[in-house]
Amino acid sequence: xxxxxxxxxxxxxLSATTSLAATEVTWWHAMGGELGKKLEEVAQKFNESxxxxxxxxxxxxxxxxxxxxxxxxxxxxxxxxxVQVFEVGTGTxxxxxxxxxxxxxxxxxxxxxxxxxxxxxxxxxYYSDTEGNILSLPFNSSTPIMYYNxxxxxxxxxxxxxxxxxxxxxxxxxxxxxTSGAAKCGFTSAWITWVQTENLSAIHDKPFGSLENGFxxxxxxxxxxxxLQVKHWANLKKWQDEGLFKYGGPVGGDxxxxxxxxxxxxxxxxxxxxxxxxxxxxxxxxxxxxxxxYYDDETKEPKNSIIGGxxxxxxxxxxxxxxxxxAKFFSYLSKPEVQxxxxxxxxxxxxxxAAYELGQKQGYYEKNPGADVSIRQIxxxxxxxxxxGVRFGNFAQVRTVVDEEFQALLAGKKDAKQALDSAAKxxxxxxxEFQAAN
Amino acid sequence: xxxxxxxxxxxxxxxxxxxxxxxxxxxxxxxxxxxQAVKSSFEREDPFGFSxxxxxxxxxxxxxxxxNYLDSFLRTAVFAVAVTVISMLLGxxxxxxxxxxxxxxxxxxxxxxxxxxxxxxxAGVLWFFLFNSSTGILPYYLSFFGIKWDHNLNGTxxxxxxxxxxxxxxxxxxxxxxxxxxQSVPHxxxxxxxxxxxxxxxxxxxxxxxxxxxxTFFLFIVNVNYTMFDTFSIxxxxxxxxxxxxxxxxxxxxxxxxxxxxxxxxxSAQSVLLMLIVIVLIFVQFRFVERRVQY
Numbered sequence: 001x002x003x004x005x006x007x008x009x010x011x012x013x014l015s016a017t018t019s020l021a022a023t024e025v026t027w028w029h030a031m032g033g034e035l036g037k038k039l040e041e042v043a044q045k046f047n048e049s050x051x052x053x054x055x056x057x058x059x060x061x062x063x064x065x066x067x068x069x070x071x072x073x074x075x076x077x078x079x080x081x082x083v084q085v086f087e088v089g090t091g092t093x094x095x096x097x098x099x100x101x102x103x104x105x106x107x108x109x110x111x112x113x114x115x116x117x118x119x120x121x122x123x124x125x126y127y128s129d130t131e132g133n134i135l136s137l138p139f140n141s142s143t144p145i146m147y148y149n150x151x152x153x154x155x156x157x158x159x160x161x162x163x164x165x166x167x168x169x170x171x172x173x174x175x176x177x178x179t180s181g182a183a184k185c186g187f188t189s190a191w192i193t194w195v196q197t198e199n200l201s202a203i204h205d206k207p208f209g210s211l212e213n214g215f216x217x218x219x220x221x222x223x224x225x226x227x228l229q230v231k232h233w234a235n236l237k238k239w240q241d242e243g244l245f246k247y248g249g250p251v252g253g254d255x256x257x258x259x260x261x262x263x264x265x266x267x268x269x270x271x272x273x274x275x276x277x278x279x280x281x282x283x284x285x286x287x288x289x290x291x292x293x294y295y296d297d298e299t300k301e302p303k304n305s306i307i308g309g310x311x312x313x314x315x316x317x318x319x320x321x322x323x324x325x326x327a328k329f330f331s332y333l334s335k336p337e338v339q340x341x342x343x344x345x346x347x348x349x350x351x352x353x354a355a356y357e358l359g360q361k362q363g364y365y366e367k368n369p370g371a372d373v374s375i376r377q378i379x380x381x382x383x384x385x386x387x388x389g390v391r392f393g394n395f396a397q398v399r400t401v402v403d404e405e406f407q408a409l410l411a412g413k414k415d416a417k418q419a420l421d422s423a424a425k426x427x428x429x430x431x432x433e434f435q436a437a438n
Numbered sequence: 439x440x441x442x443x444x445x446x447x448x449x450x451x452x453x454x455x456x457x458x459x460x461x462x463x464x465x466x467x468x469x470x471x472x473x474q475a476v477k478s479s480f481e482r483e484d485p486f487g488f489s490x491x492x493x494x495x496x497x498x499x500x501x502x503x504x505x506n507y508l509d510s511f512l513r514t515a516v517f518a519v520a521v522t523v524i525s526m527l528l529g530x531x532x533x534x535x536x537x538x539x540x541x542x543x544x545x546x547x548x549x550x551x552x553x554x555x556x557x558x559x560x561a562g563v564l565w566f567f568l569f570n571s572s573t574g575i576l577p578y579y580l581s582f583f584g585i586k587w588d589h590n591l592n593g594t595x596x597x598x599x600x601x602x603x604x605x606x607x608x609x610x611x612x613x614x615x616x617x618x619x620x621q622s623v624p625h626x627x628x629x630x631x632x633x634x635x636x637x638x639x640x641x642x643x644x645x646x647x648x649x650x651x652x653x654t655f656f657l658f659i660v661n662v663n664y665t666m667f668d669t670f671s672i673x674x675x676x677x678x679x680x681x682x683x684x685x686x687x688x689x690x691x692x693x694x695x696x697x698x699x700x701x702x703x704x705x706s707a708q709s710v711l712l713m714l715i716v717i718v719l720i721f722v723q724f725r726f727v728e729r730r731v732q733y
Contacts, residue, residue: 071485
């Protein structure tokens, strides 16, 4: 009996030492559900590929929760080595110079190959400083696209293979769909701020804020209350009143997806990362994929759309061995096979050119029509100062403000101009607060 | 004056030792964080805490000029009064009804207490589904009366939704206390009144209700506290303070500005104000309302 106990104790001690030998790298992330499982699989595969480092992914809730948890942990000196931060947190992270270990510096310090040019331009542009150095590793980037219901299109007498290209067509098609009774509503949209305001501005090459959408410094002001945006918001209100458009809710607009899946709305606009969800839920109809619509009287050549999603930030205050592990893991994550696998499973963009080319070689895009809509939309044209992204401090708060003003518009309390003016004014106050604190 | 038993401690230190665990917990989990909140309400700090600047009363001054914050006050008042009144009235009604039952009282009590076991988040989500404008059952029935329910856009609808969800959960709690209060009303009094010819309604208003006043007073304080602090998760799970801030009650705004907006100074100032409001309310209640209470 005692012998047995001693043996087990020895076995436990031994296994403890072997696991101690591997340097642990904690990775806080915000990917739940299917995406979370896939992320854990990525970490697991890295751990199996070598024995020196062990990446431990920890799910910390939503994006805002993860960011706040990481900040609280940093203040308590309990921070993880890697934290996944969503794109609206970028301004906050960039301002926190003492907390962040820039990725380009980390890779250089640890002697890992890291070529900025191997990444997709619009993705790196969003996360680089003014000198063009990448500060955080792009991991899951998406861009909004249009999803439509081919069966409803057919029922309404439309060609199911032709998606509306312009907003005028969205209006026409929606009218046909609603009057023919093929569906109750023409279109809906997730993420009103991101899709119908930020991306709308970028596609039409209109500024969202001053100083190159905030890339040029903290002393920036919002300019999204321009003519184009006012016109678009007024249209959305008009289309809502006519029953063509249905609001999907604040922030991410969760109900947009529900209304699309239940065939209540024939069209929705949402993140390209919603692709997996659409394919899983569209059991009784065939979904189609298309670029976001634009106003053809405003522009003949729509610019690239901008990205959302998240990147991986490295936090200061860890030992060298841990950073070595982080650098190795980042090299692994940037491998074409790993990136292509992640991209094809989730609908996020392939982060590197090599991953995109690998997908093309594998014939993935021929087998999955529509899977490259997002990539082509983000790669089209040359990005301008208005279309390379947005970068503002406390941007999560600003998005809430824009959502609120949009609701006031739809509820008929304000017109489009008043709502956008008020959003810009309230947003500016938030920017000044951020400027004063940093 | 009733005779009171007094225990005297021989050892001078023993009472303090016995009190210590409770004091320790209060200090660590209440006084210390509250003190931190007061401190940071006078400071401006970046989220990571690299630079801290003393700004005095600036956060408070800004809040007083912010129409959204002042609106939030009004909304909180509407919400707190509605939830307290609805849940206490219904709790009392159910308690009176159950108190009159002989055999099935226990079954009804169990069933009526159930909602209290439901976490606020779940309560919120439950009502959210029932009221969901495209799939919920209640909007379907409401449409027969010509009401187009949409709490995503209609602020009044959203407010009604969170009031119902918050009150529904609290009815059980109030019910239980009222029932216990009613059961401790002396039978002799009721019988004497009945013999004198007063009906059940008169007996309720003349005997039960006055004797229930300590319970009512206690529940009133508990309910106000509940609506001020504990309803956070209901709002978070259903409306997120929207649409257009129409359900952004004070406690949710603290979270939104501090947690989501990372504006720690202003958020601390708001939580300090919220704490003061509740302290004042309770003070007023004890000072003025308690006088009318008969123990």
